[in-house]
Amino acid sequence: MEVVILQRFLNTNYCLFVMQNKLVGKLLLALMFVFTMGATANTHSEPAGLDEDARTKAEIKEGIDHHLIDSYEFTITHGVSMPLPVILIDNGVHIFSSSEFHHGESIVEKGGNYYTISHGKIYKTDAAGTITYAEPNSKGDVYVSNEKPLDLSITKNVFMIILMALFMFFIFKGVSSSYNNQLPTGAGRFLEPLVVFVRDEIARPNIGEKYYKNYMSYLLTVFFFIWFLNLTGMMPFGINVTGNITITFSLALITFLITNVTAKKDYWGHIFWMPGVPKPMRIVLAPIELLGVFIKPFALMIRLYANMSAGHIVLMSLVGLIFVFKSWLATGPVLGLTLALSVLELLVAALQAYIFTMLTALYFGMAVEEHGDH
Amino acid sequence: MTIPTIVGAGLIVIGAGLGIGRIGGSAMEAIARQPEAAGKIQTAMLIAAALIEGIGFAALFAA
Numbered sequence: 347m348e349v350v351i352l353q354r355f356l357n358t359n360y361c362l363f364v365m366q367n368k369l370v371g372k373l374l375l376a377l378m379f380v381f382t383m384g385a386t387a388n389t390h391s392e393p394a395g396l397d398e399d400a401r402t403k404a405e406i407k408e409g410i411d412h413h414l415i416d417s418y419e420f421t422i423t424h425g426v427s428m429p430l431p432v433i434l435i436d437n438g439v440h441i442f443s444s445s446e447f448h449h450g451e452s453i454v455e456k457g458g459n460y461y462t463i464s465h466g467k468i469y470k471t472d473a474a475g476t477i478t479y480a481e482p483n484s485k486g487d488v489y490v491s492n493e494k495p496l497d498l499s500i501t502k503n504v505f506m507i508i509l510m511a512l513f514m515f516f517i518f519k520g521v522s523s524s525y526n527n528q529l530p531t532g533a534g535r536f537l538e539p540l541v542v543f544v545r546d547e548i549a550r551p552n553i554g555e556k557y558y559k560n561y562m563s564y565l566l567t568v569f570f571f572i573w574f575l576n577l578t579g580m581m582p583f584g585i586n587v588t589g590n591i592t593i594t595f596s597l598a599l600i601t602f603l604i605t606n607v608t609a610k611k612d613y614w615g616h617i618f619w620m621p622g623v624p625k626p627m628r629i630v631l632a633p634i635e636l637l638g639v640f641i642k643p644f645a646l647m648i649r650l651y652a653n654m655s656a657g658h659i660v661l662m663s664l665v666g667l668i669f670v671f672k673s674w675l676a677t678g679p680v681l682g683l684t685l686a687l688s689v690l691e692l693l694v695a696a697l698q699a700y701i702f703t704m705l706t707a708l709y710f711g712m713a714v715e716e717h718g719d720h
Numbered sequence: 721m722t723i724p725t726i727v728g729a730g731l732i733v734i735g736a737g738l739g740i741g742r743i744g745g746s747a748m749e750a751i752a753r754q755p756e757a758a759g760k761i762q763t764a765m766l767i768a769a770a771l772i773e774g775i776g777f778a779a780l781f782a783a
Binding site: 547551644645646648649652653697700701704705708 | 759763766767770771773774775777778780781
């Protein structure tokens with residue numbers, strides 16, 4: 347409501363300078379609005395009698411939500427999309443193209459079961475496509491209570507992961523086979539410093555000379571995988587892979603498994619019976635240390651996910667401001683801010699890949715550390 | 721989005737901001753004192769900032 351009042355107030359103001367000063371406050375105010383609206387995800391309501399401003403905001407929120415969640419088709423631009431295969435395991439395997447859903451508007455019948463898409467997920471339904479909703483939880487969010495089939499579809503995110511894996515395989519295969527003499531050629535000239543950076547700045551100081559080579563393959567893979575996927579997230583196709591918590595969970599799980607499977611005796615000793623600590627304290631500290639084993643990968647997961655989705659939400663909200671203001675005057679500041687934040691996002695993309703790799707190397711270093719009494 | 725949640729989220733951001741600000745400020749001082757150790761200080765700074773950020777995000781998710 348404040349935005350509307352402020353906008354009316356601004357419309358009476360014809361001095362351009364004052365207007366631009368007020369615009370900053372207006373931007374912040376509108377940003378707050380978009381953020382608070384984004385907090386109630388998963389609810390889907392279109393109450394009748396909305397005024398035009400509220401409808402615009404609802405549309406922006408829907409656009410942001412749509413951008414952030416995974417989907418069954420690869421949207422290239424408005425109305426143009428590439429269908430991806432849907433794989434469902436539900437009394438046998440059903441494989442069909444997501445175009446049969448007609449962008450979530452039709453019901454698909456396979457093997458006597460009916461499926462429909464609701465809020466970006468496939469649910470079992472009846473011939474009429476009924477969607478039942480569970481009771482709202484304490485926050486007031488409503489969830490679909492329909493049964494879900496086991497969904498192994500190649501969604502947009504899975505498609506991008508496969509594409510990125512192939513891209514990385516071919517580019518690094520090409521680089522490694524181009525080393526016939528000492529000098530790198532082609533893409534190797536760009537990638538060699540980065541590989542050396544991961545080795546000399548991340549792996550060696552954190553893991554130690556003795557063991558770092560065992561972990562280099564994973565560290566390099568995870569660094570380039572996260573970095574490239576973060577960068578594709580900045581491309582104009584709405585790809586948000588590292589901003590999906592399932593994917594960051596999988597990456598953190600791999601780090602967790604490698605850390606704990608390759609851990610040496612001293613690592614467990616430091617968790618359950620740490621040397622140099624009074625005996626009663628060891629009993630108190632052991633559960634906390636054990637909890638830390640799980641908190642570390644959990645923090646890895648949350649950090650990458652939250653950073654990337656926050657970046658996407660901010661950028662999308664800024665673009666949405668143009669539609670909130672409905673004024674050409676808003677376009678300039680919004681474009682400038684979007685450009686500045688996009689450049690910042692490029693930095694964050696590299697920084698998050700670096701931090702994920704760095705902390706992973708730190709955990710590996712803790713796992714393989716060997717020392718005498720101290 | 722209730723008022724306690726909004727206030728809590730604000731407090732989290734203030735706390736995390738203060739923490740990261742202190743780390744950044746101290747790193748600046750340290751680099752000014754020992755420019756030759758800038759690389760090492762930067763790495764340590766980023767790790768510490770990332771850890772605080774992780775806690776901040778975890779708390780924001782809980783809020």
